[in-house]
Amino acid sequence: MMQVPSETYQLLLKIRQKRPLVQSITNYVVMNNTANALLALGASPIMSHSILEVEEMVRIVNTLVINIGTLSERWVEGMVLAMKAASAKGIPIVIDPVGAGATTYRTNTAKKLLNTAQCAIIRGNASEIISLYQSEKAETRGVDSHHQSEEAIYAAQELAKLYNCVVSVSGETDYIVEKGQTYAVANGHPLMPQVTGLGCTATVLTAAFAAIDDSPFKAAVAAMVTMGIAGEIAASHAKGIGSMQIEFLDALCNLSETDYLNLTKVRRIE
Amino acid sequence: MMQVPSETYQLLLKIRQKRPLVQSITNYVVMNNTANALLALGASPIMSHSILEVEEMVRIVNTLVINIGTLSERWVEGMVLAMKAASAKGIPIVIDPVGAGATTYRTNTAKKLLNTAQCAIIRGNASEIISLYQSEKAETRGVDSHHQSEEAIYAAQELAKLYNCVVSVSGETDYIVEKGQTYAVANGHPLMPQVTGLGCTATVLTAAFAAIDDSPFKAAVAAMVTMGIAGEIAASHAKGIGSMQIEFLDALCNLSETDYLNLTKVRRIE
Amino acid sequence: MMQVPSETYQLLLKIRQKRPLVQSITNYVVMNNTANALLALGASPIMSHSILEVEEMVRIVNTLVINIGTLSERWVEGMVLAMKAASAKGIPIVIDPVGAGATTYRTNTAKKLLNTAQCAIIRGNASEIISLYQSEKAETRGVDSHHQSEEAIYAAQELAKLYNCVVSVSGETDYIVEKGQTYAVANGHPLMPQVTGLGCTATVLTAAFAAIDDSPFKAAVAAMVTMGIAGEIAASHAKGIGSMQIEFLDALCNLSETDYLNLTKVRRIE
Numbered sequence: 077m078m079q080v081p082s083e084t085y086q087l088l089l090k091i092r093q094k095r096p097l098v099q100s101i102t103n104y105v106v107m108n109n110t111a112n113a114l115l116a117l118g119a120s121p122i123m124s125h126s127i128l129e130v131e132e133m134v135r136i137v138n139t140l141v142i143n144i145g146t147l148s149e150r151w152v153e154g155m156v157l158a159m160k161a162a163s164a165k166g167i168p169i170v171i172d173p174v175g176a177g178a179t180t181y182r183t184n185t186a187k188k189l190l191n192t193a194q195c196a197i198i199r200g201n202a203s204e205i206i207s208l209y210q211s212e213k214a215e216t217r218g219v220d221s222h223h224q225s226e227e228a229i230y231a232a233q234e235l236a237k238l239y240n241c242v243v244s245v246s247g248e249t250d251y252i253v254e255k256g257q258t259y260a261v262a263n264g265h266p267l268m269p270q271v272t273g274l275g276c277t278a279t280v281l282t283a284a285f286a287a288i289d290d291s292p293f294k295a296a297v298a299a300m301v302t303m304g305i306a307g308e309i310a311a312s313h314a315k316g317i318g319s320m321q322i323e324f325l326d327a328l329c330n331l332s333e334t335d336y337l338n339l340t341k342v343r344r345i346e
Numbered sequence: 347m348m349q350v351p352s353e354t355y356q357l358l359l360k361i362r363q364k365r366p367l368v369q370s371i372t373n374y375v376v377m378n379n380t381a382n383a384l385l386a387l388g389a390s391p392i393m394s395h396s397i398l399e400v401e402e403m404v405r406i407v408n409t410l411v412i413n414i415g416t417l418s419e420r421w422v423e424g425m426v427l428a429m430k431a432a433s434a435k436g437i438p439i440v441i442d443p444v445g446a447g448a449t450t451y452r453t454n455t456a457k458k459l460l461n462t463a464q465c466a467i468i469r470g471n472a473s474e475i476i477s478l479y480q481s482e483k484a485e486t487r488g489v490d491s492h493h494q495s496e497e498a499i500y501a502a503q504e505l506a507k508l509y510n511c512v513v514s515v516s517g518e519t520d521y522i523v524e525k526g527q528t529y530a531v532a533n534g535h536p537l538m539p540q541v542t543g544l545g546c547t548a549t550v551l552t553a554a555f556a557a558i559d560d561s562p563f564k565a566a567v568a569a570m571v572t573m574g575i576a577g578e579i580a581a582s583h584a585k586g587i588g589s590m591q592i593e594f595l596d597a598l599c600n601l602s603e604t605d606y607l608n609l610t611k612v613r614r615i616e
Numbered sequence: 617m618m619q620v621p622s623e624t625y626q627l628l629l630k631i632r633q634k635r636p637l638v639q640s641i642t643n644y645v646v647m648n649n650t651a652n653a654l655l656a657l658g659a660s661p662i663m664s665h666s667i668l669e670v671e672e673m674v675r676i677v678n679t680l681v682i683n684i685g686t687l688s689e690r691w692v693e694g695m696v697l698a699m700k701a702a703s704a705k706g707i708p709i710v711i712d713p714v715g716a717g718a719t720t721y722r723t724n725t726a727k728k729l730l731n732t733a734q735c736a737i738i739r740g741n742a743s744e745i746i747s748l749y750q751s752e753k754a755e756t757r758g759v760d761s762h763h764q765s766e767e768a769i770y771a772a773q774e775l776a777k778l779y780n781c782v783v784s785v786s787g788e789t790d791y792i793v794e795k796g797q798t799y800a801v802a803n804g805h806p807l808m809p810q811v812t813g814l815g816c817t818a819t820v821l822t823a824a825f826a827a828i829d830d831s832p833f834k835a836a837v838a839a840m841v842t843m844g845i846a847g848e849i850a851a852s853h854a855k856g857i858g859s860m861q862i863e864f865l866d867a868l869c870n871l872s873e874t875d876y877l878n879l880t881k882v883r884r885i886e
Contacts, residue, residue: 108813123643179394325858373663417666490660588864
């Protein structure tokens with residue numbers, strides 16, 4: 077089993093030292109705060125989506141994030157090209173199926189992308205993960221989850237086998253799944269889902285960790301622990317969701333080994 | 347006459363309880379902060395613009411916001427489809443004609459959209475409302491108003507009759523108009539127009555209120571009072587427009603009945 | 617030689633009084649914070665990119681910013697039309713070649729735009745300026761510079777002659793170059809490059825100063841001094857990059873003549 081607190085802190089130090097380049101093809105709503113979250117972690121963000129340059133851009137980056145939050149045809153074309161280039165280069169791809177289940181277009185696009193190239197990690201909320209597993213049963217309510225993350229564990233485990241990847245489900249407790257093991261991360265704070273785009277932030281941080289470690293599973297666990305701890309520290313200073321987003325970035329900048337040792341709440345459940 | 351303070355607070359409680367889904371097809375500049383403002387109010391934001399999914403998305407939402415701040419052809423196509431779907435479903439549509447009068451394309455698009463489906467509320471600044479009423483007389487100076495809101499009362503009243511809807515004009519004093527009655531809301535603070543996108547925020551909050559009350563007029567009044575009070579509370583803590591935007595979101599999260607009872611400044615002028 | 621502190625403060629007062637309209641065709645990541653930075657300075661932002669309106673919009677503005685941070689075909693078409701309209705009207709154009717050198721598409725687009733109309737100022741980081749000068753030698757690493765600004769002085773001087781414009785290179789020390797003179801601005805703080813989009817903010821502030829003074833060189837120096845001083849004041853209050861971006865906007869709102877007199881660090885090096 078991972079020694080999560082110390083290993084995660086070592087990965088964080090490695091990010092701060094190597095400053096991995098994270099390319100995101102993501103939604104308009106979260107571009108600014110996910111870029112700042114990557115900088116706060118110690119990574120370096122790039123946003124680029126045009127079919128005229130995404131493949132060339134992939135050559136200089138260390139990981140690729142695909143997020144379908146405000147998808148449209150041309151952007152999906154860019155995502156496909158970037159994923160193929162990332163796959164050819166062998167860098168990890170992290171996909172966030174925002175709103176999968178809310179519309180047929182989203183669900184189908186998420187599935188199409190998952191079949192375009194081997195993804196390292198799927199990161200979503202419970203409703204998205206469930207809808208990806210079994211479209212007919214899921215009723216995603218917009219882009220916020222209306223399922224508890226526990227309800228998605230089985231779907232996550234099946235998806236992990238189907239796509240041979242890690243599945244990371246965020247919620248009050250986060251579940252990180254790969255074939256044969258499931259971890260539960262109980263860090264976080266109720267203010268977090270009230271800030272727009274913190275799910276998307278979890279996705280880019282997951283990619284940053286995946287860029288500097290060979291184990292996508294370890295990377296996904298490290299990212300969710302890091303998100304949760306930074307969120308707890310931030311919430312202790314926040315007066316509402318305005319200050320919460322600012323305190324969250326500040327907390328990310330200042331995470332120490334002591335924070336990880338004192339606050340990490342992770343257990344293996346399978 | 348409305349008992350504005352208590353009725354508005356009851357509407358706020360209803361939003362916090364029902365968490366209405368607000369779909370926005372809006373401009374790139376304000377997506378993040380309008381999403382956060384909706385969350386701070388207690389509503390749930392969705393951003394989706396593609397012609398491939400907007401109609402289906404409308405089926406799961408409670409209100410639709412159309413904002414032409416950074417319009418382009420494909421986005422206008424998505425707006426038209428979403429408006430028709432919202433109209434068919436019978437959910438309220440709130441339109442923000444950002445920059446109407448600044449270019450022919452904006453003015454014409456705003457008019458085209460107003461004729462696409464019945465809107466519940468038009469919410470804009472004085473220059474935009476005047477330009478919609480009488481294009482030839484208005485000279486919108488960019489996206490910020492260079493008219494006092496008082497100058498737009500007549501135009502608002504005429505527009506309200508023409509389009510059979512509520513017109514909400516923001517300014518130092520806000521005027522909310524429907525056929526037969528006009529309210530003036532004197533809440534707010536001079537720092538507010540200095541923060542980008544607070545007008546657009548007024549629009550999405552108006553939609554959230556419209557989603558949980560059958561009277562668009564009452565919803566528009568409630569939204570402008572809520573904006574103004576949150577702005578006053580925020581300004582009392584702010585050092586500039588950076589902290590203003592953060593304090594504004596925090597204030598929205600924490601509005602109490604006492605705030606409404608003590609601070610509401612509304613009067614009926616017609 | 618310029619009396620930089622007092623002259624810059626006089627220009628700032630002029631901006632606050634005249635509120636120049638700054639039209640930006642820019643990237644999605646920074647639209648919100650560059651708009652707020654312009655408002656904090658005292659200017660007025662407009663974002664508009666559609667080929668159906670950019671030329672008409674240019675008629676009412678005082679300066680045009682072109683930033684290729686998240687470029688795509690249709691947006692470049694809008695940039696070209698807007699630049700030609702700005703050139704015909706005689707208002708200053710400031711171009712930010714974000715990520716030039718990272719992909720062929722970016723480098724070629726930046727060069728194409730520079731040849732579309734006479735630019736007043738090119739503002740970029742060292743890697744971008746070097747790559748523009750000599751594509752084959754530069755290896756831009758994403759959108760963050762991996763060259764020291766000193767390394768770009770020669771390239772900046774050559775570009776300034778080639779395009780008959782001012783070149784403003786940001787870095788630990790900023791260099792502002794026109795044919796025959798080079799200034800070094802040593803203001804700023806290490807937290808600044810850690811906040812996403814502060815380079816793009818430097819560009820829009822440069823445009824705001826260019827809108828109210830006939831000397832693009834003086835405008836570029838004034839903008840970099842203003843950025844640096846606001847950054848220093850902000851950093852003295854910041855706990856991380858979250859609070860840094862908020863404190864930066866607040867500092868911009870509150871800059872005084874004393875700040876300029878006490879903090880300006882500028883020298884002529886050529």
